[in-house]
Amino acid sequence: REPAEAPDDDASSISELREAAKGCRRCPLWRDATQTVFGEGPDDAGVVFVGEQPGDQEDLAGKPFVGPAGKVFDAILDDAVVDRQKVYVTNAVKHFKFEPRGKRRIHSKPNAGEVQACRWWLDRELELIKPNLVVALGATAAQSLLGKAVPVTKMRGEVMQREDGLRVFITIHPSFILRIREPADKEAERERFLQDMKAVRRLM
Ligand code: URA
Numbered sequence: 001r002e003p004a005e006a007p008d009d010d011a012s013s014i015s016e017l018r019e020a021a022k023g024c025r026r027c028p029l030w031r032d033a034t035q036t037v038f039g040e041g042p043d044d045a046g047v048v049f050v051g052e053q054p055g056d057q058e059d060l061a062g063k064p065f066v067g068p069a070g071k072v073f074d075a076i077l078d079d080a081v082v083d084r085q086k087v088y089v090t091n092a093v094k095h096f097k098f099e100p101r102g103k104r105r106i107h108s109k110p111n112a113g114e115v116q117a118c119r120w121w122l123d124r125e126l127e128l129i130k131p132n133l134v135v136a137l138g139a140t141a142a143q144s145l146l147g148k149a150v151p152v153t154k155m156r157g158e159v160m161q162r163e164d165g166l167r168v169f170i171t172i173h174p175s176f177i178l179r180i181r182e183p184a185d186k187e188a189e190r191e192r193f194l195q196d197m198k199a200v201r202r203l204m
Pocket of ligand 1 (some may be wrong): 052053063066067097
C-alpha cells in the first residue's frame with residue numbers, strides 16, 4: 001500500500017493540494033492509516049474549522065468529521081444555523097493514529113512532531129482558501145494554528161489574531177461533549193458549544 005509519490009509543493013488549488021496529500025510521507029502516520037483524510041468544503045469558504053485528526057470512521061470514509069464527533073458537530077452547527085456545506089472542515093493532522101485493541105482501533109493523540117509535520121498542509125490550505133476566520137476545535141488545532149499551547153477551556157469563545165492577521169476563534173473539540181457521562185453536564189457543555197457556534201456565525 002505504498003502511496004505514489006506526488007509533488008506537494010507546487011499545488012495552486014485545493015484539489016491539486018488534496019491530490020498531492022494522498023502521497024504524504026512527512027511523518028510515519030501514513031503507514032498504518034487507510035488513507036489521507038484531507039479537508040472538505042468550498043475552496044473559497046469564509047470560515048475554516050480545524051479538528052485534531054481523523055478517527056476510525058473518517059479514516060475509512062476519507063472524509064473529515066463523519067463519525068460520532070462529526071454527528072455532534074453537525075447537529076450543533078445545524079442548531080446554530082451554520083451550513084456545513086458552506087464552510088471548509090479539516091484537521092491539524094491528516095492521518096488516523098491509533099492503537100489496535102482486539103478488532104478495534106483506539107484513537108491515539110498525535111504528538112508535537114506529527115502536528116508540526118502536518119502543519120505544512122494546513123498552512124497551504126489556509127493560504128489557498130484565505131478565510132476570514134479559522135475555528136480551532138480543541139487544543140491540538142489551537143496549538144497547530146497558533147504555534148503555542150492554548151488553554152482552550154479558559155480561552156474558548158475568544159478570537160486570537162496571528163501575526164499574519166488571521167483570526168483564530170478558540171473553542172473545545174466536539175468529542176469533549178461526547179465523553180461527558182452525566183446528562184445535565186453534557187447538556188450544559190452542548191449549550192456552551194452551541195453558543196460558541198452562534199458566535200462564529202456572527203463573525204463569519
Ligand atoms: N475528530 C477530529 O478531530 N477530526 C475528525 O475528522 C473526526 C474526529
